[in-house]
Amino acid sequence: MGTSFVLLVVTIMGIFIRTHEAQLAYDYYKFSCPFVESTVRTEMLKIFLSDISSPAAFVRLLFHDCQVQADANIPGPGISLNKLLHIFTSHGMTIEESVSMLGAHTLGVGHCLNIASRLYDGNPDDQMNLGFEAHLKWKCPTRVPLTNLTFVPIDSTPIAFDNQYFKDLLMGKALFGIDSTIARDPLTNPIVTRFATDQDYFFKVFSSAFVKLSSTKVLTAKEGEVRRQCYRRN
Numbered sequence: 217m218g219t220s221f222v223l224l225v226v227t228i229m230g231i232f233i234r235t236h237e238a239q240l241a242y243d244y245y246k247f248s249c250p251f252v253e254s255t256v257r258t259e260m261l262k263i264f265l266s267d268i269s270s271p272a273a274f275v276r277l278l279f280h281d282c283q284v285q286a287d288a289n290i291p292g293p294g295i296s297l298n299k300l301l302h303i304f305t306s307h308g309m310t311i312e313e314s315v316s317m318l319g320a321h322t323l324g325v326g327h328c329l330n331i332a333s334r335l336y337d338g339n340p341d342d343q344m345n346l347g348f349e350a351h352l353k354w355k356c357p358t359r360v361p362l363t364n365l366t367f368v369p370i371d372s373t374p375i376a377f378d379n380q381y382f383k384d385l386l387m388g389k390a391l392f393g394i395d396s397t398i399a400r401d402p403l404t405n406p407i408v409t410r411f412a413t414d415q416d417y418f419f420k421v422f423s424s425a426f427v428k429l430s431s432t433k434v435l436t437a438k439e440g441e442v443r444r445q446c447y448r449r450n
């Protein structure tokens with residue numbers, strides 16, 4: 217279930233391509249590369265099967281590396297709820313869809329650098345589960361990380377695309393400040409609770425939000441270019 221969901225998501229990413237009319241089209245490669253969707257799907261599957269961390273890297277790519285770098289405004293792990301909502305509502309998302317986007321943190325890992333502040337600067341309003349806190353302090357023992365190599369899973373099932381992330385948040389097992397914020401704020405707590413209890417509903421909202429994320433603010437026509445070689449500009 218997890219892998220097929222990520223495959224679907226990556227295929228969606230692959231087929232939103234620019235057109236000359238400055239709009240996006242599903243069939244942009246209809247003539248120049250008619251089997252692009254199945255080719256991408258087959259190649260992605262090979263990568264996913266050979267590298268367990270790759271689904272997280274691909275999902276992460278769309279937001280952290282594409283959307284955000286384009287804005288030159290990289291949000292940190294302690295970003296406020298207002299700023300978070302500003303980022304996603306500017307992509308045409310509802311508050312519920314904005315919260316679902318953080319559900320991408322169901323996959324992957326975080327490094328001590330991004331956890332240390334929450335762990336050592338202490339916010340009495342933001343209590344973690346004690347066992348979870350002890351585990352994190354064992355993994356990240358110093359305020360300034362000694363290396364950049366230590367990482368911990370963002371939720372307790374880091375290779376499955378599921379709703380465990382939201383369940384963990386409600387148990388005080390949020391890794392980053394913003395993850396904890398959406399579980400505690402009265403505006404977003406009911407949404408987190410619903411996603412934690414109804415995985416199908418989370419998938420439904422996430423899918424619609426992900427399409428909005430990947431299809432808005434894309435550079436079209438003369439603003440961007442379709443690369444002939446994907447690793448360098450034309």
Ligand code: HEM
Nearest residue numbers: 272273275276279291292293317320323324325326327330
């Ligand atoms: C403003 C909102 C967000 C903030 C503040 C945020 C913050 C972070 C941070 C601090 C990390 C850990 C980086 C590290 O320590 O290596 C991370 C990882 C990740 N983020 Fe986000 N994130 C946000 C939104 C998103 C969105 C919208 C997506 C995808 C749709 C996403 C997908 C991921 C994934 C998959 C990882 C794990 C990457 C891996 O294991 O390789 N994040 N995020």
